[in-house]
Amino acid sequence: MPGANTRALEKAQALPADTLILDLEDAVAPEAKAGARQAVQEAVSAKNYGSREVLIRINSLDSAWGHHDLAMAVAVEPDGLLLPKITSGDQLRQVDALLDKAGADPGMGLWAMIEMPRAVIDIREIAAAAQDTRLRGLVMGLNDLALETGALTTPDRAAFQAALMMVVMAARAWGLLVIDGVYNDFRDDPGLARECEQGRVFGFDGKSLIHPAQIETANRIFAPDPADVAHARAIIDAFALPENQGKGVIQVAGKMTELLHLQQARRLVAISEAISGAA
Numbered sequence: 001m002p003g004a005n006t007r008a009l010e011k012a013q014a015l016p017a018d019t020l021i022l023d024l025e026d027a028v029a030p031e032a033k034a035g036a037r038q039a040v041q042e043a044v045s046a047k048n049y050g051s052r053e054v055l056i057r058i059n060s061l062d063s064a065w066g067h068h069d070l071a072m073a074v075a076v077e078p079d080g081l082l083l084p085k086i087t088s089g090d091q092l093r094q095v096d097a098l099l100d101k102a103g104a105d106p107g108m109g110l111w112a113m114i115e116m117p118r119a120v121i122d123i124r125e126i127a128a129a130a131q132d133t134r135l136r137g138l139v140m141g142l143n144d145l146a147l148e149t150g151a152l153t154t155p156d157r158a159a160f161q162a163a164l165m166m167v168v169m170a171a172r173a174w175g176l177l178v179i180d181g182v183y184n185d186f187r188d189d190p191g192l193a194r195e196c197e198q199g200r201v202f203g204f205d206g207k208s209l210i211h212p213a214q215i216e217t218a219n220r221i222f223a224p225d226p227a228d229v230a231h232a233r234a235i236i237d238a239f240a241l242p243e244n245q246g247k248g249v250i251q252v253a254g255k256m257t258e259l260l261h262l263q264q265a266r267r268l269v270a271i272s273e274a275i276s277g278a279a
């Protein structure tokens with residue numbers, strides 16, 4: 001939500017979203033930047049967002065506002081910073097070093113917007129910064145990617161599918177979370193649902209949203225299916241049986257089930273339990 005929109009900042013206290021992104025970048029006009037920074041500072045300091053994770057999207061450090069945004073964020077300690085238009089791992093290292101120098105809480109994570117052609121091409125190098133920085137996740141920015149590439153945004157996102165999958169692959173290779181881009185037509189619920197389904201098929205952990213009306217759909221589609229959770233529990237129980245100790249492959253409900261499926265099952269159950277715990 002735009003940092004300049006104080007009604008949205010207030011409304012966010014009751015929205016059923018896992019994470020709130022308070023934006024100081026593209027959703028805020030240049031003349032409103034200082035006011036938005038002040039509003040975000042007050043909103044985050046008040047600590048009224050409960051268990052929702054709070055990220056502040058700061059302006060680029062190359063802009064007139066980036067360093068002021070960073071200093072404010074260090075002071076109010078959000079859960080993380082979302083960095084726009086990242087094109088290299090070194091940019092993440094630079095912010096990481098500034099956070100350390102400013103004495104930021106080591107728990108404050110970094111998230112990178114992947115929205116420039118160079119970011120997609122160099123995604124492997126950007127994601128690898130997870131090894132030596134606070135990088136926690138990647139967020140697709142398809143509005144900027146469309147602007148930069150000239151590619152058209154169609155309902156099947158054909159022009160972006162390769163990029164989307166490259167980013168998911170890189171995130172998984174380096175143990176990062178990965179969030180799909182926004183759907184601009186916030187009154188088109190079937191369209192949003194279709195895009196959430198596609199994002200889920202591609203392996204995204206969730207979807208970034210721009211309007212409260214989009215939350216229910218995204219939560220429904222990205223939440224684990226109860227039947228899948230039940231099957232995951234059956235896999236965990238089956239591998240725990242004494243007769244299956246030391247086995248690498250067993251059958252569960254008629255399906256070949258290997259240790260990698262056990263790993264997947266544990267992840268699904270953990271997500272499901274996190275959602276019920278937060279509800």
Ligand SMILES: CC(C)(COP(=O)(O)OP(=O)(O)OC[C@H]1O[C@@H](n2cnc3c(N)ncnc32)[C@H](O)[C@@H]1OP(=O)(O)O)[C@@H](O)C(=O)NCCC(=O)NCCSC(=O)C[C@H](O)C(=O)O
Nearest residue numbers: 001002007008011023027115141142143144182210211212
């Ligand atoms: C798109 C909007 C400008 C529409 O706003 P509005 O016309 O006010 O919508 P509504 O009248 O339907 O709003 C109903 C109520 O909901 C509140 N509201 C609206 N949006 C939000 C929000 N994002 N968070 C919290 N609350 C919100 C309104 O205040 C109304 O409240 P009430 O008074 O109680 O009725 C607007 O939705 C908006 O600004 N959305 C977010 C835009 C944004 O943040 N853009 C940046 C992120 S997208 C991006 O970064 C793309 C990426 O970088 C890329 O390149 O792709």
Ligand SMILES: [Mg+2]
Nearest residue numbers: 026115141144
């Ligand atoms: Mg963008």
